[in-house]
Amino acid sequence: MKDREFPELPPKFIYRPDLRHHVTPKLMRDEPIHRWFVFPHSYSPQLVGEVIKEYPLTKGATLLDPFLGAGTTVLWAKQNGFSATGTDLSPLSVFVSQAKLASYDSVELASALRYVLDYKIVSDDLKQHPERIRRAFSQCELMNIESLRRRIQELPPHLSPFFILALLNVQQKLSRAVPDGGWFRWVDKEEQSSQISILFAQQINKQISDLINQSTQQIGNWSVYLLDARRLNTIDGVFDALVTSPPYPNRHDYSRIFHMELLSLGASEEDIFRFRHTSIRSHVEARTPDIQVNGYYLPPKLERTLNILPENADPRIAPMLMGYFEDMYYCLKSAYSRLKPNAPCAFVVGNVRHAGVMVPVDEILIEIGEQAGFEFDCGWVARLRGNSAQQMAIYGREPSRETIVIFYRR
DSSP, rough: OOOOGOOOOOEEEOOOOOGGTSSSTTTTGGGGGGGGGGOOOOOOOHHHHHHHHOOOOOOEEEEESSSSSTHHHHHHHTTTTTTEEEEOOHHHHHHHHHHHHHHOOOOHHHHHHHHHHOOOOOOOOOSSOHHHHHHHSSSHHHHHHHHHHHHHHTTTTTOOOOHHHHHHHHHHOOOOEEETTTTTEEEOOOOOOOGOOOHEEEEEEEHHHHHTTTOOOOOOOEEEEEGGGGGGGGGOOOEEEEEEEOOOOOOOOHHHHOOOOOOHHTTHHHHHHHHHSEEEEEETTTTOOOOOOOTOOHHHHHHHHHHHSTTTTTTTTHEEEEEEEEEEHHHHHHTTTTOTTTTEEEEEOOOOOEEEEEOOOOHHHHHHHHHHTEEEEEEEEEEEEEEOHHHHHHOOOOEEEEEEEEEEEE
């Protein structure tokens, strides 16, 4: 690439183009067990390996991931001889991660699959299902899905999450509600009820194959909790390192992106609204948490960014950005109390652009981390992303850094 394509970086930042696929789910799609369910905005397990290679830990050390996502850090720890704890406010994240981390017997799973596939279509009152679910699937598809689900619920409790996770994968393939940026869009799809049992069996067999090829020499503890990253003081233990990726302040709302999955897991619309309102303030509908933490002040780089937002900017953007970085201070402060001295902490973050103004999330996070007591070590710039189509159409393209910001706990 030409030099002009590599803008000058802040002090202690370096370009790491070798990690450009590590900060996306691209590599995860070929990774056993990780690939059982993939979040569209996540990093790959190889990134955790790169961090631990650069900041070596002895086997058996314990990792912390306060933004669990699809369980990438915790599962990597299990597969590589480390213990780990993950937290997330999303019931979907916790369910997916627990299903990936559980121990299964492949022979028992194969027998259970035969039982589940021997399901009979049960006619029920489809009006009992949420309106969005009824819109996402045809009547016949929904009857097949619910009949499968009933059969799965008859399995022993230690097996059912394995099969429900596979069913969520099938639903994603069929659903007419397709994630699109921070929302989902409705698309037209052919009726596929005749393919549901085939797709389900294929997914289960892929998952069983991953288990057969997986090492069984795994010793450690792996826990995940439905917990706010701003309240980590409520978990037990101290940790040797942290690897995570908080939501980017790009207005993406994960309660909307995964609305169908949350409904399928039994969440009510009220539950989803509650999740939306209590999540990290990375989108405009999240609300101020009831948390009191001393020591936070507006970071200079954030103040400068807010001052150059144009007058015609969406009036919700400035409060969202202020709330987001205040929340990140809460997260860092609560993580500090759970980490051992000198523990390395890697945060995957992405700079964002609002009303044509680039928000240097990575640099602002460094200022906040130092407020919380951390020492900034370095920033690995994995790639330069484009902006949203709307931003580029109005303001042109300006590369946005996606950076792994690495601190030490003092």
